[in-house]
Amino acid sequence: GNSVTQMEGPVTLSEEAFLTINCTYTATGYPSLFWYVQYPGEGLQLLLKATKADDKGSNKGFEATYRKETTSFHLEKGSVQVSDSAVYFCALTLDTGRRALTFGSGTRLQVQP
Amino acid sequence: EPEVTQTPSHQVTQMGQEVILRCVPISNHLYFYWYRQILGQKVEFLVSFYNNEISEKSEIFDDQFSVERPDGSNFTLKIRSTKLEDSAMYFCASSATGGGNQPQHFGDGTRLSIL
Numbered sequence: 001g002n003s004v005t006q007m008e009g010p011v012t013l014s015e016e017a018f019l020t021i022n023c024t025y026t027a028t029g030y031p032s033l034f035w036y037v038q039y040p041g042e043g044l045q046l047l048l049k050a051t052k053a054d055d056k057g058s059n060k061g062f063e064a065t066y067r068k069e070t071t072s073f074h075l076e077k078g079s080v081q082v083s084d085s086a087v088y089f090c091a092l093t094l095d096t097g098r099r100a101l102t103f104g105s106g107t108r109l110q111v112q113p
Numbered sequence: 114e115p116e117v118t119q120t121p122s123h124q125v126t127q128m129g130q131e132v133i134l135r136c137v138p139i140s141n142h143l144y145f146y147w148y149r150q151i152l153g154q155k156v157e158f159l160v161s162f163y164n165n166e167i168s169e170k171s172e173i174f175d176d177q178f179s180v181e182r183p184d185g186s187n188f189t190l191k192i193r194s195t196k197l198e199d200s201a202m203y204f205c206a207s208s209a210t211g212g213g214n215q216p217q218h219f220g221d222g223t224r225l226s227i228l
Contacts, residue, residue, distance in 0.1 A: 105154075
């Protein structure tokens with residue numbers, strides 16, 4: 001079946017530090033990959049997406065590259081801010097068959113001033 | 114920017130009672146979804162809905178659950194006889210099409226607490 005594995009959190013960083021949150025996936029077929037972010041007390045917001053191998057999704061300084069050879073979609077940001085503190089979810093969906101999102105367990109990021 | 118809205122934000126219900134969670138998807142979207150997140154666990158898919166019928170559902174979505182689009186704007190999730198283990202955050206989502214590369218847009222969720 002399909003699954004998404006994320007690194008355990010929480011990840012605690014100082015402001016302006018470099019961020020990497022690892023995500024790997026298992027899928028039957030060719031998935032589209034997403035990162036969602038959940039700020040405290042809010043719902044899930046789409047952060048970025050990539051729909052085919054070697055695509056790079058980017059938004060708000062965050063980037064992730066769809067790596068088919070390593071089945072990975074790691075989230076990176078060069079310089080985090082306190083306002084980036086949130087829970088980050090990696091997710092996938094397939095273009096055929098099941099369109100439901102399969103989520104990872106989420107990684108909590110805490111950025112300290 | 115258009116958004117998905119969910120009501121209520123928090124629902125407290127006695128075990129065995131029926132509960133209806135409400136969602137207003139983005140107006141030109143055609144696919145609608147419900148997910149749930151039990152505290153400390155993953156976000157799990159429940160059901161998707163298109164053209165006034167269920168298009169797929171998970172093993173969680175048993176006979177106690179039902180969905181409906183009673184009018185042109187609302188999309189509801191009903192739990193017929195709630196159990197303690199139904200306590201969770203329930204998220205509604207919608208997408209413009211059903212293509213796997215189409216992002217799903219989520220509401221802020223309804224926290225359901227079963228006593």
